Amino acid sequence: MVSAQSSDPSAPHAQARPNILYIMADDHALQAIGAYASTINTTPNIDRIATGGMRFTNCVCENSLCAPSRAAIMTGSYSCRNGVIDLSTRLDPAKLTFPTLLRQAGYQTGIVGKWHLHRDPSEFDFWDILPEQGVYHNPVFLTPGAKTKFPGYVTDIITDKCIEWLEHRDASKPFMLMCHHKAPHRPWEPDEKHAAMYEDADIPEPPTFNDDYVTRSDAARRQKMAIEDLTKTDVKQTPPPGLTPAEVKHWKYERFLKDYLRCIASVDDNVGRLLDYLDAHNLSDNTIVIYTSDQGFYLGEHGWFDKRWMYEQSLHMPLLVRYPGHIKPGAVCDRFVQNIDFAETFLDYAGVAPPPSMQGMSFRPLLEGDHADWPRDSIFYHYYEEGTEHHVAAHYGVRTDRYKIIRFYSEVHAWEFYDLQNDPHELHNVADDPAYADVFKSMTETLAHVKERAGDMTPETAEAPPPK
Ligand SMILES: [Ca+2]
Structure with missing residues (x-):
């Protein structure tokens, strides 16, 4: 006590x-x-x-x-x-x-x-x-x-x-x-009290606002949770006419x-x-x-x-x-x-x-x-819900203080790997980078360990890790 x-x-x-x-x-x-x-x-x-x-x-x-x-x-x-x-x-x-x-x-x-x-x-x-x-x-x-x-x-x-x-x-x-x-x-x-806050502000876009997903798995390209996907219910108005797609995106974001x-x-x-x-x-x-x-x-x-x-x-x-x-x-x-x-x-x-x-x-x-x-010194993560509105593919993974490995195992079969020290914004998937081969292998072992410790029996349905 x-x-x-x-x-x-x-x-x-x-x-x-x-x-x-x-x-x-x-x-x-x-x-x-x-x-x-x-x-x-x-x-x-x-x-x-x-x-x-x-x-x-x-x-x-x-x-x-x-x-x-x-x-x-x-x-x-x-x-x-x-x-x-x-x-x-x-x-x-x-x-x-x-x-x-x-x-x-x-x-x-x-x-x-x-x-x-x-x-x-x-x-x-x-x-x-x-x-x-x-x-x-x-x-x-x-x-x-x-x-x-x-x-x-x-x-x-x-x-x-x-x-x-x-x-x-x-x-x-x-x-x-x-x-x-x-x-x-x-x-x-x-509520009414706060409805006019930020009316004249222009909220800055975050640095990864226009991420092109070029190094990622297909999971990022097939999602439906982009700023462009915000509905009229979400943003309460129809965008003004004559805007370019980039301008519509910024308008919706604001x-x-x-x-x-x-x-x-x-x-x-x-x-x-x-x-x-x-x-x-x-x-x-x-x-x-x-x-x-x-x-x-x-x-x-x-x-x-x-x-x-x-x-x-x-x-x-x-x-x-x-x-x-x-x-x-x-x-x-x-x-x-x-x-x-x-x-x-x-x-x-x-x-x-x-x-x-x-x-x-x-x-x-x-x-x-x-x-x-x-x-x-590491944490286990597992997201299961795929096929619903936002189309995010099921995945699990482990994060340490420096690295993160993600396994997409169902609708998308792929590995992603991020070096958070060199890439804090997670823009560069290095799962296929030979320079990271050893640490990638070590992280797959850590993943297997934390997954087992969590009692997560999700089978390894996907192919083996990519060759180095
Ligand atoms: Ca919530």
């Missing part, structure tokens, strides 16, 4: 274990967070968590898609073990989740907002969730036995509901509250990104409301606050929107963690952590032993400043 200073002497038993406030956005890229040196927006409230705690620069998901990442977070296990490999698979209620264990250990548990695992989150004491993706304006919420429409904007309403739950919680118990925003998920509909950033501005305001609530109720010192997103997102990099790929922007998740007195303010950690680690980290702080079904590691030692002994 962790020791924590009581900030409320009238209820010392409630303070023995920290509260956990877990705030997760949907598709919020690191590139659009001030604390991650965003060049396109500011997020002063989200940044309060970073300045008061730790910013992780290498938190990565194991399957960059909403439902799979959420299932990995809840179960502490890879998609191959928790079963949620794609957007449509239900999380089997028999799979053990960390809120179940926290509840059994005496935590009061709640979840508000996007759930997306195709069953009721009945392991929580309290749940008030959006059906599937939910909508931005006048959203419907589901509670046990009821379906209710609320007037207003989804990000505000989710925060209102979280604050209301905190107000009426049983203060004799520690709490674990998951505040799951819909924003900034497609179709990026801002329309998409400005709405995306406006949605984030509301998330940031509402993160501020929750942090203010903790401050005003003397809860900040004994509450671990997390800000993350279920995965990253492309904001024009490689000419794309959406996620799915093992490339850097969708692989990485933002992760900011604050726990005053336990995490050094303004700390930065570059070690590999994954979404499968979240469950065991929370259990660790609650003094609960992790069950054998969990495959991650508590990163509490990292939070407490011990970075030297962290054993993980």
